[in-house]
Amino acid sequence: MTAVPGDPGPADQRPAPGDGWRRRWRVRARALGDAARLRTRRFWDGAQPTLRQLWWTEEPETPVTTVDRRAPEPLVVPAQGQVYVFLVRATYTWSSETARPELFGWYVDYFQQQATQRLHRLAVRHAVEVPPHRPRDLHAALTAALAEDDPPPWTYARGEVTFACEPDVTVHLDERVRRLLQPYWEQRIALECERDLARRRAEFADERDRRDRQPEATGARPAPRAPDAKDLFPLEPLLPPPAPRPAPGQRPRPGEPQPPAV
Structure with a gap:
């Protein structure tokens, strides 16, 4: 005959010796995990303002020409x-x-x-x-x-x-046109130089005439001339050369001036 197992009794429902140890460590680990998560969340919330200042932000690129x-x-x-x-x-x-x-x-x-x-x-x-x-x-x-x-x-x-x-x-x-125009421009430049010189001469003559007529028109006397060196130091007339003195014992010729007596 085959034996039929009976219903488990109270003695069979008792936990094994290791089940209580595992259960305690499981509860302890869950509590430590919850506490760690809570501390981490608090730390993260407190560090958010500081981390935002340290975050890398890309500024818009300035266009460079x-x-x-x-x-x-x-x-x-x-x-x-x-x-x-x-x-x-x-x-x-x-x-x-x-x-x-x-x-x-x-x-x-x-x-x-x-x-x-x-x-x-x-x-x-x-x-x-x-x-x-x-x-x-x-x-x-x-x-x-x-x-x-x-x-x-x-x-x-x-x-x-x-x-x-x-x-x-x-x-x-064009270089060919430049060579053709070169004599014409040389002649034109020479004529313009002559015309400019004649105009300057005429202006100088007019200015001189106007300066000369200005004292006559105003009735003023002309400005005195600056003294010359001849005016400051006039030359004295030259003295006549002295008469030759006759040799001793020789009479002077008639008409010759007599030497002064010593």
């Missing part, structure tokens, strides 16, 4: 008649607040060709109506066009990077 100037080769544009040309020299000032300094030069090289072509089209459109010996007229036309038709700064963008360009333009003569 980088500037560069480029003076490429002069632009050659045909003048009126398509025989001679003008030389258009331009200095480009580039500036940007969004480009990094290490990439600034690369962006300027990238946009420089576009700005040069833009100025070349503008110069060609106005140079065909200007005679080749009048660079000042072309400079005035380009200045007016830059101020009205296509005012700077010119803006260029690539992605999030933007650039501003301001051209400064000067116009020069």
